[in-house]
Amino acid sequence: MDKEILISGRNLRRHYRRGSETVKALDGVDVDVRAGESVCVLGPSGSGKTTLVNLLSALDAPTAGELTIGGRRVDGLSERELVAVRRGLLGYVFQQFHLIPTLTVAENVALPLLFLERRPAPGEIARVLEAVGLADRARHLPKELSGGQMQRVAIGRALAVKPRVLIADEPTGNLDSHTGEAIFDLFQKTVREDGVALVLTTHNLVMAARCDRTLTLADGRIVS
Amino acid sequence: MTYSALAWKNLVRRPVRTALTAGGVALAVAVAVSLGGFNLGYRQAIAGSIEQLGFQVMVMAKGCPYEAATLMLKGGSGLLYLPEEAHAEIRTDPDIEAITPIFIGIAEKQGYSLDGAPAASAYTILTGVEPDSFRQMKPWLQLKTGAGYAGGRWFAPDATNEVVMGYEVAEYEQRKVGDVFYATIVPNGKVEPELHAFTVVGVLERTGAQDDGTVFLPLRTAQEIFGRAGELTIIGIKLKEFNGIRMREFEGRWLKIPEVQVVSLEQVKGALVSLVGTAQTMVAAVAVIAVLVAIIGVINSVLTSVHERTGEIGVLKAVGAGRLQIFRLVWLETLLTSLAGAVPGSLLAAGGARLTDAVLRHVLNIGVTQPLVRITPGLLGATILGAVVLGLLAGLWPAGRAAGLRPVEAIRSGE
Structure with missing residues (x-):
């Protein structure tokens, strides 16, 4: 428990207006994420899992509460300031991969470096592709890949900036169980070998059991 | 990337x-x-085209200034004429460096299309000039040499059946030195056309100006065949010193001749x-x-x-x-x-x-x-x-x- 806390949330709330109604997507959540640990967020659809990981990855800002990412308070920051928090510290993996269809595998992986205004070092992208098992697919386009391979590209893209926290929203949700297991193994390997913190949402209880900690959400609150 | x-x-x-x-x-x-x-x-x-005219001032019969502007550049119908005495009077002006009288007439060319119908472009500009004063005004005019053009020369001042053709009109009519050029002219005051045959004595090199499309002949001959003896279309003038003041002075001196207008080519350009x-x-x-x-x-x-x-x-x-x-x-x-x-x-x-x-x-x-x-x-x-x-x-x-x-x-x- 003496590992560095990379993300800390206290009494996090995220409320939306939907017409005259206020939707409490998150309603008072406390969460800590430490370096090198894997945290699984469980819960039924609509429980607030995606809202929580969006806050933890600085893609969204809380309506209320205190959120610290990488030692910096981010609640109340503008979108411009949130970008600075995301860059280099956080890697994000989507359920639907969200690869850029016109870019090759290698170009998709190198994309975050472009936004860091940094050219990849020789062999840097090849090493990432090697790590995610796609060394022989560097010049392929996403449409030429299977679902599992596309998710590996997405993980490679998230890892390219050597993040300290990897956040994945239902990363195996669109994959068959065998492929999903392989993807989860890749996440676990990253946590183990690179000391990266992992926060992922899933419905898969087997996968959740393999994480260091599990948070269960219901109606925007942590219930266990 | x-x-x-x-x-x-x-x-x-x-x-x-x-x-x-x-x-x-x-x-x-x-x-x-x-x-x-x-x-x-x-x-x-x-x-460029005005520069190629060689003179800065035109004296011509009074008329529409736009017509005057385009007259020297492409010829035209409905030409107006001024008496040749005007040339004799104006040439005494002390500010004149060079002066040349010009007569322009429109002739129908002899030529028909294959089906016997009259050719579409059956008219040409005949320009009567004094060879010496005209060439002094346009020293850059050169006669074509080489096969078919050997012995090319300007016509004699009193020749009655000699023409010099511009580059393009000679090409179009496929005429070389020694060939005959036919033109049909309706003389002033007559109804019946008259056919004239001219010997081509010279063909000009390309100038890139209106001279390329012109057939030149002696001034007297032109006046005679068009039935306008003693009449001119234009008097081209180069002044010793050309500027606005000199131009106005010159204009003031010669506006006294009735039915005559003095037009500067700067005005033509502006028009x-x-x-x-x-x-x-x-x-x-x-x-x-x-x-x-x-x-x-x-x-x-x-x-x-x-x-x-x-x-x-x-x-x-x-x-x-x-x-x-x-x-x-x-x-x-x-x-x-x-x-x-x-x-x-x-x-x-x-x-x-x-x-x-x-x-x-x-x-x-x-x-x-x-x-x-x-x-x-x-x-x-x-x-x-x-x-x-x-x-x-x-x-x-x-x-x-x-x-x-x-x-x-x-x-x-x-x-």
């Missing part, structure tokens, strides 16, 4: 839309370049330029509209693209792209679209300059022989630069809209 490469890949993702948008820009740029080339070329063509000014303004308005439509097309295309890629832009933000980087990316797409239109549009205008020139020449019929459309590297560069600047302005809105998207909302709307 660079921003330009990323932007280009985004554009080629929708090749038809990109091609249509760039095509709109290309058309607008082609119109703008052609108009610019016309503006540039027309003034030079007028100035011809203003004659086409209205047409140029209208074409410029069309060009402006074309450019505006092209800009709207670019804005529409990039906005549509941004709308379609809202989710993708959210993903780019999620993987680290900031507002400025998204702005830069979309702006580059606009810039590339503009360039993809501007460069081919400029080349199209440059490649089609001769066609544009022919169309303008046909529509305007102003009689200058030099190119009406001059497309220079500077003009091309300025137009491409202008298109790029307008493209960048057009990209401000779509790029700003894309940059302002919030990642979570953008990703959600794209799913």
Whole structure:
């Protein structure tokens, strides 16, 4: 428990207006994420899992509460300031991969470096592709890949900036169980070998059991 | 991976839309370049053609100034004549360096098309000149030499059946030295035409001016066959010192001759330029509209693209792209679209300059022989630069809209 806390949330709330109604997507959540640990967020659809990981990855800002990412308070920051928090510290993996269809595998992986205004070092992208098992697919386009391979590209893209926290929203949700297991193994390997913190949402209880900690959400609150 | 490469890949993702948008820009740029080339070329063509006349001042019978302006450049019907005594009087003016009397008449050429119908362009300009004073006014005129042109010379001053042909009219009529040139003329005061046969004694080298289309013959002969002995069409004058003051002084001295007007070729130039000014303004308005439509097309295309890629832009933000980087990316797409239109549009205008020139020449019929459309590297560069600047302005809105998207909302709307 003496590992560095990379993300800390206290009494996090995220409320939306939907017409005259206020939707409490998150309603008072406390969460800590430490370096090198894997945290699984469980819960039924609509429980607030995606809202929580969006806050933890600085893609969204809380309506209320205190959120610290990488030692910096981010609640109340503008979108411009949130970008600075995301860059280099956080890697994000989507359920639907969200690869850029016109870019090759290698170009998709190198994309975050472009936004860091940094050219990849020789062999840097090849090493990432090697790590995610796609060394022989560097010049392929996403449409030429299977679902599992596309998710590996997405993980490679998230890892390219050597993040300290990897956040994945239902990363195996669109994959068959065998492929999903392989993807989860890749996440676990990253946590183990690179000391990266992992926060992922899933419905898969087997996968959740393999994480260091599990948070269960219901109606925007942590219930266990 | 660079921003330009990323932007280009985004554009080629929708090749038809990109091609249509760039095509709109290309058309607008082609119109703008052609108009610019016309503006540039027309003034030079007028100035060049007037320069080739060899004199600065014309004395002619009173009439419409526009007719006067075009008379010496392309000839014309309804010619007015002044008495030859005017030449005798004016040549005594102390400010004159050179003076030459000119008689212009229109003759029907002998020639028919294959089916026996009269040829479409069956008229030619016959210009009666004094060989010595005319050549003194135009020292650059050279007679063609070589096979078929050997022994070419100017006609004798009193010859009655000799002509010297301009380069183009000789080519058109397929006449060389020693050939016969036929012309049918209806003399003044008569109804029946008379056929005249002339021996071609010389053919002029190309001048690029109105002389190329003219058949020259001795002044006296011209006056006689047209039944206008003692009459002239124009007196061409070169002053020792030519400026506004000298011109006004000269004009003041000779306006006393009834039915005579003194016209400076600077005035002629001004009249011809203003004659086409209205047409140029209208074409410029069309060009402006074309450019505006092209800009709207670019804005529409990039906005549509941004709308379609809202989710993708959210993903780019999620993987680290900031507002400025998204702005830069979309702006580059606009810039590339503009360039993809501007460069081919400029080349199209440059490649089609001769066609544009022919169309303008046909529509305007102003009689200058030099190119009406001059497309220079500077003009091309300025137009491409202008298109790029307008493209960048057009990209401000779509790029700003894309940059302002919030990642979570953008990703959600794209799913």
